[in-house]
Amino acid sequence: MSLTSMAELLEAARCGGYAVGYFEAWDSYSLDAVLQAAEEENAPVILGFGCLLVDQTWLDHGGIEILGSIGRSAAARSTMPVALLLNECHTLPQALRGIEAGFNAVMLHTDDVAMVAELVEVAHRRGVSVEGEIGTLPNGGADGRVDASRASTTEPEAATAYLAAAGVDCLAVSFGNVHTLESAFAQVDLDRLAAIRACVDVPLVVHGGTGFPGEAVPEAIERGVAKFNVGTALKRAYLQGLREALAGGSPKASPHDLVGSHKIADLQAAAMKDVVAVVRELIRSYGGSGRA
Numbered sequence: 001m002s003l004t005s006m007a008e009l010l011e012a013a014r015c016g017g018y019a020v021g022y023f024e025a026w027d028s029y030s031l032d033a034v035l036q037a038a039e040e041e042n043a044p045v046i047l048g049f050g051c052l053l054v055d056q057t058w059l060d061h062g063g064i065e066i067l068g069s070i071g072r073s074a075a076a077r078s079t080m081p082v083a084l085l086l087n088e089c090h091t092l093p094q095a096l097r098g099i100e101a102g103f104n105a106v107m108l109h110t111d112d113v114a115m116v117a118e119l120v121e122v123a124h125r126r127g128v129s130v131e132g133e134i135g136t137l138p139n140g141g142a143d144g145r146v147d148a149s150r151a152s153t154t155e156p157e158a159a160t161a162y163l164a165a166a167g168v169d170c171l172a173v174s175f176g177n178v179h180t181l182e183s184a185f186a187q188v189d190l191d192r193l194a195a196i197r198a199c200v201d202v203p204l205v206v207h208g209g210t211g212f213p214g215e216a217v218p219e220a221i222e223r224g225v226a227k228f229n230v231g232t233a234l235k236r237a238y239l240q241g242l243r244e245a246l247a248g249g250s251p252k253a254s255p256h257d258l259v260g261s262h263k264i265a266d267l268q269a270a271a272m273k274d275v276v277a278v279v280r281e282l283i284r285s286y287g288g289s290g291r292a
């Protein structure tokens with residue numbers, strides 16, 4: 001199946017009362033794991049890669065093109081409706097290169113509304129969706145602590161003004177959700193989310209899906225959230241699976257079987273089983289199962 005527009009996936013989710021997961025991959029194995037989970041759940045999904053925590057030099061020297069090519073071929077194999085997002089680009093040139101590399105959705109991590117509007121103009125001409133953001137999320141650490149020193153919650157009026165100026169297709173908002181939270185759950189302010197919803201009409205996006213409290217998911221969806229971003233939970237599951245695979249493997253196994261073989265002894269493939277399980281569980285919690 002060819003790529004489906006992210007804006008269309010989110011509009012369908014909003015009408016259907018569920019949310020679509022963006023499950024951030026980092027290589028072809030993790031991308032395959034997300035796709036496998038979506039197929040097993042018969043669910044639409046947003047595939048893609050993030051720029052935020054990746055070395056800029058690598059991204060700027062062919063990394064974006066490598067990611068685009070892996071993503072495009074994975075999406076082409078899929079029988080599910082999928083979009084392909086280049087998440088949280090640091091610069092406008094990165095986002096533009098993402099479009100050239102075949103991503104059909106991009107996001108620019110910036111407060112510069114004029115720059116986002118410039119991206120939207122180019123992207124929409126090419127049928128590419130753009131995600132914007134207003135408000136800054138706190139960052140979590142492994143110990144469950146949260147650094148909110150540069151965080152700000154989304155003001156509903158500011159969201160209205162941002163949308164009018166930027167013209168994005170969906171909007172990431174900050175109402176207590178926390179980026180990269182590993183071992184705790186965020187305290188989210190659903191009243192603020194409702195106030196934002198009352199002022200803007202595009203699908204809303206929650207970054208920090210790993211630390212988002214499961215019991216608040218249905219209410220968040222009712223208040224306009226159509227997309228959850230999840231990264232940390234996938235890498236955590238992968239590392240756990242990898243440790244177990246390393247501990248359980250035969251010391252006599254060939255390095256060729258253990259690394260990159262895609263055979264039964266492949267350590268990375270074994271570790272991805274846990275990633276598939278996590279993604280399937282999250283798809284179900286977002287109400288996305290059976291929506292393909």
Ligand SMILES: [Zn+2]
Nearest residue numbers: 179207208229
């Ligand atoms: Zn994010």
